[in-house]
Amino acid sequence: MASLDISITSLARPSVLTQPVYEPGKPIEDVARELGLDPATIIKLASNENPLGATPLGIAAAKAAAERMELYPDGGAVRLRARLAKHLGLAPEQVAVGNGSNEILELLGHVFLGPGDEAVMGERAFAVYKLVTLLFGAKVVEVPLVNHTHDLAAMRAAITPRTKLVFLPNPNNPTGTSNSAAEIVAFAESLPPHVVFVYDEAYAEYVENPADLRPLIAAGRKIICTRTFSKIYGLAGLRLGYGYASKELITLLNRVRQPFNINAIALAAGEAALDDTAWVTKSRAVNAAGLKQLAAGLARLGLEHIPSTGNFITVRVGEGAKVFAELQKRGVIIRPMASYAMPEWVRITVGDEAQNARCLRELAAVLGKK
Ligand SMILES: Cc1ncc(COP(=O)(O)O)c(C=O)c1O
Structure with missing residues (x-):
């Protein structure tokens, strides 16, 4: 033995x-x-959840969906992706949904990161970027914040031929700071073509003048924006997030995800939540x-x-x-x-x-x- x-x-x-x-x-x-x-x-008051609770329309839809939980969910999340596409003014093929936006971040690691690759991120940026980078054996390149805010010039300077991903949360968690929309657009435009820009908009709905990177995505820039239902929609317990990007980038994410990565209750709640303006x-x-x-x-x-x-x-x-x-x-x-x-x-x-x-x-x- x-x-x-x-x-x-x-x-x-x-x-x-x-x-x-x-x-x-x-x-x-x-x-x-x-x-x-x-x-x-x-x-x-520890996880940036919505103190008012979950969207009532989302709760009602979740309850109705729970009645049919013997069925597998829609593996392609077709209706939710179509609803999100309408919300964003994009094509459904430009949207991927994840088990929290956290899963989208992990799928990006699956697709792009391996030993020898680098990912650039702020030193006190949201912790998951570092975890995902290490999980896939890639190198974490951390750039100090200035005044608790991402230093975009220093992040640009930290990019090397090995850089695959650059992460920028706006606002950042845990510092709560933002860069201006103009700065973010200029940063995205400055990135070389071998780098994918991961723009994390988990708190987008709270921001006054959010940067809109959709025109840059349409122009062929390698950008993915991630968002979540966990914060303003109050659906953190269901785990539902999404990313939008070019069709090509979304196709790559779909290759590495689980067949049924979003449960049926979350799919239904997410769709209804988008109506709850x-x-x-x-x-x-x-x-x-x-x-x-x-x-x-x-x-x-x-x-x-x-x-x-x-x-x-x-x-x-x-x-x-x-x-x-x-x-x-x-x-x-x-x-x-x-x-x-x-x-x-x-x-x-x-x-x-x-x-x-x-x-x-x-x-x-x-x-x-x-
Ligand atoms: C900046 C940022 N990005 C992403 C997430 C992940 O959110 P979720 O996986 O719940 O969508 C969080 C959660 O706190 C966050 O603060």
């Missing part, structure tokens, strides 16, 4: 053993169990008011924050891990930022008015301020 002496771990590809693991925000139920709190009293308008307004409320409250507490264009705000609190732990004990879950090498900072998702007020109150108490 000598073969039993071989550990399962030793059989893994070596890169799996060094692959970093994404740290998600803690679920409410886990925190309640660990700290002996009533889940109903806990507020989660009232929900988007309301959510955007609540977020704008909440950002102001938090910024003013943080200023009153004498805390520095990074001005945000998203649905979250990043704040310098001193010992981020400690403040996170203390707030959690008081039933407010936020996100420590040590994994982004910002140990003095925490990220707070914008809640509704009452949640923001409670978060500020508890923060003041934890920091010993009035």
Whole structure:
């Protein structure tokens, strides 16, 4: 039985053993169990979800779809892609849907990245770019942010003949900062033809003057824009995102995805969500008011924050891990930022008015301020 002496771990590809693991925000139920709190009293402002909940049209469609869950979903996501294409003014063949926009990012790794390739990204950009790049054995090229904002000139300078992908989230998570539309268009136009530009618009619906890269896509630029139903539409639990690009690029993504990567409930909810423009308008307004409320409250507490264009705000609190732990004990879950090498900072998702007020109150108490 000598073969039993071989550990399962030793059989893994070596890169799996060094692959970093994404740290998600803690679920409410886990925190309640660990700290002996009533889940109903806990507020989660940790994962940039919509504090108002999910789009009502999406919920109704999801419930109806759940009645037919014995059937496989539409593997081509034909109706949702057609609806998204209409929403975007593009052809359905220019749209791919993913299990969260996270899956689209991973499919890009499948298609474009391997050992010897490089991917350029901001040093404190959304963590998944790095994880995907490492997963496919490619090299992570990180470019420091300036004023917590992506330095597009430095990112352009970091491109080499080996660069395959360049990631830019706008706004960035966790800093909440944006580059201007004009800067982004100029950056996209400056990229050499061997590079694919991944423009991550997870928070697009919150942004005032978003860059529109569709004309550049139409002109043949190698660009993919990614978006999600997880944020303003409030469908994070269903895992649904999408990417739009040239037909050629979308065809490549379709080659590497699972046959039924989107479940039937998510397909139905996504389609209905796009009709819920009232929900988007309301959510955007609540977020704008909440950002102001938090910024003013943080200023009153004498805390520095990074001005945000998203649905979250990043704040310098001193010992981020400690403040996170203390707030959690008081039933407010936020996100420590040590994994982004910002140990003095925490990220707070914008809640509704009452949640923001409670978060500020508890923060003041934890920091010993009035
Ligand atoms: C910048 C950014 N991109 C992508 C995602 C992934 O979102 P999802 O996979 O839920 O669509 C997130 C989630 O927080 C994000 O902040």
